[in-house]
Amino acid sequence: MATSEKNLSEYNKETIPNGADFKIGIVVSTWNEKITSNLLLGAQQTLLDNGVNEHDITIEYVPGAFELPLACQLMLDTNKFDGVIAIGVVIQGETKHFDFVCAGTTHGLMDVMLKHSKPIAFCVLTDENEQQSIDRSGGIHGNKGIECADACLNMIAFKKKY
Structure with missing residues (x-):
């Protein structure tokens, strides 16, 4: 695996747009809360570090990943929002439930994003086991919340150009 030894959350702060004028929503699944709370911390700190005012960040919670599309919509x-970050974790189990939740969540978030022409950063981990999710939420592979905050800021700036 190409990412086996790499922290994927390193970024150049000088290339991220200043978010001082951006209003951002964050929707967090409480399922696998130990992991989603770390993703939230990474996203929130990255937004603050890049100029987004604390009072311009709204955080809401939903039970699971499948509820993320409706909450974002x-x-x-x-x-009130220039963009949203959707945070969740789906871990492979022994049934097809994983496939249905992942597909429904992914397609639902894409549909909402295109309907509103506003970015939704996809911070939904879809891992084979809990350790992979831990590794991607502040562990050896960084924090996907940081990456998604970066993506959200960049896409809001991109949208404002058009």
């Missing part, structure tokens, strides 16, 4: 329906 409801937030974007208010027209």
Whole structure:
């Protein structure tokens, strides 16, 4: 695996847009909360480090990853947000439930993003086991929350150009 020894969350702060004028929603699944809380910390700190004001970040919680699309849609329906970060974790089990939740969540978030023409950063880990999720939420592979905050800021800036 190409990422086996790499921290994927390193970024050049000078290339990220300043988010001082951005309003960002974050929706966090409470399922696998030990992991999603670390993803949230990474995302939130990255937004703050790159100029987003604390009062311009709204955090909401939902039970699981499957609820993320509706929550993101409801937030974007208010027209108060420039973008949203969707945070969740789905870990492979012994049934096809994993496949259905991953596909439904992914397609649902894409549909909402395209409907609103606003970015939704996909911070949903879809791992084979809990250790892989831990490794990607502040462990040896960095924190996907950082990467998604970076993506959200860049896509908001991109949208504002058009």
